[in-house]
Amino acid sequence: MSSTEQGTSSAAPAEPTTAPESAAAPEVPESFYYVHGKDKVVHKVSAGALQHSALIHGMISNLGYTEEQAKANPFPFENIDGDILQMVVDWCNQHKGKPTPPEDTNLPKQKEKLFDLVLAVNYLEIKELLTYCCKQVAMMVKGKSPEEIREIWMIPTDAEDEAAEKEAKKRAGKEAAGETAAAAGDAK
Amino acid sequence: MSKNAQENGTIERIKEAVKEEKYAIEKFPLLELPDLVRETVIRLMDPIEIFDFSQCSKRMRRTVKRSVRHKTYHLYLQAGKMYQIALYPAIYPEKKEKQAIFRVRKLNGDARRDPIYDRNLGNFQKIHGRFQESVLYLCHKSHFEITMALVAELMNLMTIKFHQVRMFLDAVENRDHRPLVEWLNGFPDGIKSTHISGDLVSNENMVDLMQTYQCSQTLRFFGRLDGFKIDHLPLKATDLSIAHTHWMTVDNVLQLDNVITFRLENARHFSDTDFNFILKRIISGALPKMVLAHFIPGRTYNRAVICQDIPMVRENSDRVFSRFPKVQIEDVGGFHFNLDNGDLGSIFFYTNVRAGMTLKGIGVIVWRPDA
Numbered sequence: 001m002s003s004t005e006q007g008t009s010s011a012a013p014a015e016p017t018t019a020p021e022s023a024a025a026p027e028v029p030e031s032f033y034y035v036h037g038k039d040k041v042v043h044k045v046s047a048g049a050l051q052h053s054a055l056i057h058g059m060i061s062n063l064g065y066t067e068e069q070a071k072a073n074p075f076p077f078e079n080i081d082g083d084i085l086q087m088v089v090d091w092c093n094q095h096k097g098k099p100t101p102p103e104d105t106n107l108p109k110q111k112e113k114l115f116d117l118v119l120a121v122n123y124l125e126i127k128e129l130l131t132y133c134c135k136q137v138a139m140m141v142k143g144k145s146p147e148e149i150r151e152i153w154m155i156p157t158d159a160e161d162e163a164a165e166k167e168a169k170k171r172a173g174k175e176a177a178g179e180t181a182a183a184a185g186d187a188k
Numbered sequence: 189m190s191k192n193a194q195e196n197g198t199i200e201r202i203k204e205a206v207k208e209e210k211y212a213i214e215k216f217p218l219l220e221l222p223d224l225v226r227e228t229v230i231r232l233m234d235p236i237e238i239f240d241f242s243q244c245s246k247r248m249r250r251t252v253k254r255s256v257r258h259k260t261y262h263l264y265l266q267a268g269k270m271y272q273i274a275l276y277p278a279i280y281p282e283k284k285e286k287q288a289i290f291r292v293r294k295l296n297g298d299a300r301r302d303p304i305y306d307r308n309l310g311n312f313q314k315i316h317g318r319f320q321e322s323v324l325y326l327c328h329k330s331h332f333e334i335t336m337a338l339v340a341e342l343m344n345l346m347t348i349k350f351h352q353v354r355m356f357l358d359a360v361e362n363r364d365h366r367p368l369v370e371w372l373n374g375f376p377d378g379i380k381s382t383h384i385s386g387d388l389v390s391n392e393n394m395v396d397l398m399q400t401y402q403c404s405q406t407l408r409f410f411g412r413l414d415g416f417k418i419d420h421l422p423l424k425a426t427d428l429s430i431a432h433t434h435w436m437t438v439d440n441v442l443q444l445d446n447v448i449t450f451r452l453e454n455a456r457h458f459s460d461t462d463f464n465f466i467l468k469r470i471i472s473g474a475l476p477k478m479v480l481a482h483f484i485p486g487r488t489y490n491r492a493v494i495c496q497d498i499p500m501v502r503e504n505s506d507r508v509f510s511r512f513p514k515v516q517i518e519d520v521g522g523f524h525f526n527l528d529n530g531d532l533g534s535i536f537f538y539t540n541v542r543a544g545m546t547l548k549g550i551g552v553i554v555w556r557p558d559a
Contacts, residue, residue: 115216122225131232134225138232140216143319146243146307153218155244 031067033060034074035089039082042074049092054125080120084113088120091129230255235275235288235346236324242345243307252345260347261288263339267368268356270294271335275342278349286322292335294361295327309337332361336371353379357386357393357411365393369401378404382425385410398423423447426477438462442474451482458485460493463550467498467535470554471527481552488548491537500525503534531556 033050036042050056056075065073077085118133141149149155156164218226230238230252242252260278264287265271271292295316307317307326315334316327328334342348353372357365372379382403386394389411401407407425411432423444429451430436436452444450452458463483470478503522522536536551 115220118221118225122222130225130228134228135232137216137218137229138237141233141237141241143322144237144240145305145317145319146240149237149241150244152214152216153244154215155219155248158245158247161245161247 031065031070033065033070035077035085036074037077037080037082037085041082041086043085043089045089045092046096049089049096052092052095052126052128053088054127056124077120077123079123081116084116084120087113087117088124088126088129092126095128226251227255231259234286235261235342236290236319236322238345239290239324239342240307240319242341243309249345256346258347260349261342262351263342263348264352264354265335265339265350266354266356267335268354268359271331273335273339273342275348289323290326290338291323292326292328292331292338294331295329309334309341332367350375350377350379352381352383354383355385357384357389357397363389363393365389365397366400369397373400373402378402378424380404381406383408383410387411429453433457438465441466442469444475444478446477447475448477449480449482450478451484453484454486455483456486458483460490463489463494464496464498467494467552470533470552471498471525473528477556479554479556483550483552485548485550489550494550495523495535498525500535503536527554 031047032044033047033056034042034044035056047060050060059075080088114133114136118130118137121130121133140152144152150157218229221229230241233241238252238256242249261275262278264274264276266274273290273292275288275290305316305318306314309315309326318325326334326338339348355365355368357363360368380403382401384397384407389397394411403423403425405425406427406429407423408429409431424446426446426448428444428447428449431453433452433455436455438458441450441452463485466474469475470481475481500523503524522534525533525535527533532555534553534555536553537548538551539548
């Protein structure tokens with residue numbers, strides 16, 4: 001915790017509280033970092049906005065990059081789609097330095113995008129956004145019967161689970177038999 | 189206009205489009221989410237959704253159990269013609285959250301059942317259940333048994349603290365409360381608070397209830413049972429309130445050894461001499477745990493008879509009774525007396541005038557240093 005706090009002060013020296021006091025002194029610009037997703041489109045994000053992500057915040061707190069270095073080395077997130085990353089960056093910018101509201105209605109309604117967003121947010125460790133997304137997922141089944149829930153969340157039935165378990169056991173047995181046969185061949 | 193639209197088939201097309209949109213369920217692969225995220229989703233669901241989700245498959249039941257086993261809910265049960273289970277989050281009432289309500293009704297006749305509303309619950313296959321306006325309605329031919337199974341299932345899934353029971357004895361199945369009481373007595377931590385109402389219960393049933401029900405803290409009776417009397421009153425409750433006292437006797441009052449606070453309303457058949465006798469017995473050591481007794485005779489009484497032969501010291505604090513004009517209501521006032529064991533007791537005679545109804549009462553407080 002202390003390391004992240006130190007990192008914040010080093011990465012973002014321009015505190016909004018100090019700026020009005022030193023009107024004569026030249027304003028220290030806010031530091032920016034660069035991220036890109038699968039589509040290689042680079043997004044410029046302020047250190048203040050990136051504080052929401054525990055992963056990125058932990059990375060930048062120990063780097064001490066200058067502006068040029070940051071520009072030259074954007075953080076690559078190859079497992080996140082470009083539009084999803086854009087969504088996350090927009091959310092971080094919107095909620096920069098603000099207390100997070102109890103509910104956020106600007107999340108995507110499409111289930112496919114929401115799934116990718118949840119994975120991205122979980123990877124980037126943005127706690128508040130993850131809670132909103134999880135709440136959105138939970139709201140999908142409000143007032144639904146177990147059958148409908150099973151359909152929406154693609155949950156296999158007991159019979160399907162049992163069949164999958166049997167198959168997994170068979171496969172494991174075959175693999176084990178193959179391994180023992182291979183070991184016996186080696187011994188010979 | 190509407191005719192033209194009908195002729196052109198516009199309405200039909202719109203209806204079909206709406207129907208398609210309604211039934212085009214967008215799927216979300218929940219099981220492909222990382223474990224911790226999936227558990228967060230489950231924890232953010234309401235108890236009704238958690239329950240419904242746990243009914244999807246055995247695997248999901250295990251997942252739910254693992255995810256919400258540390259989440260605590262307070263349970264309020266209402267038992268009568270219909271059983272209602274309300275679950276409140278444990279943080280209630282500091283943070284007001286909506287309660288989850290399960291209502292269990294008796295399924296009458298061969299009502300046509302849509303299999304889409306069938307739910308599996310424990311050993312009871314295919315319960316008819318329907319979610320409507322944030323309440324889950326369940327119907328079964330034996331609604332009491334299904335309530336037991338439902339509570340057991342909820343206790344299995346999450347941490348439940350049984351807080352309150354309201355029993356409407358006149359509406360209970362066959363007017364027989366015994367299976368219900370037997371079930372409630374089986375909870376290891378006991379039921380904290382119970383409200384019992386009933387006007388038409390048989391005396392036998394009432395005696396049985398009084399003698400067997402093990403409520404741990406607060407017990408309130410509301411009922412007008414004429415001619416009902418009980419000899420032995422082995423109550424476990426520490427906070428007892430009886431609204432109609434046709435069946436209470438002076439002996440019953442003096443048997444309340446565990447009771448700490450006690451309220452007796454409509455005590456018309458308790459004479460002033462009876463109150464004097466009870467007071468004398470309290471002074472000599474009866475009701476050893478009693479701290480506050482509140483008698484509402486519902487009639488005028490004679491203070492001199494109630495305090496007869498007991499040395500009393502008049503309460504001279506204006507603060508306590510300053511709101512009562514002493515000139516108009518002479519009976520109002522407080523007195524102190526000493527108990528045989530050296531403790532101090534107080535008796536207050538007061539009047540509350542609300543909505544044109546005068547309520548006269550007697551409050552007895554015993555200042556017990558150990559309590």
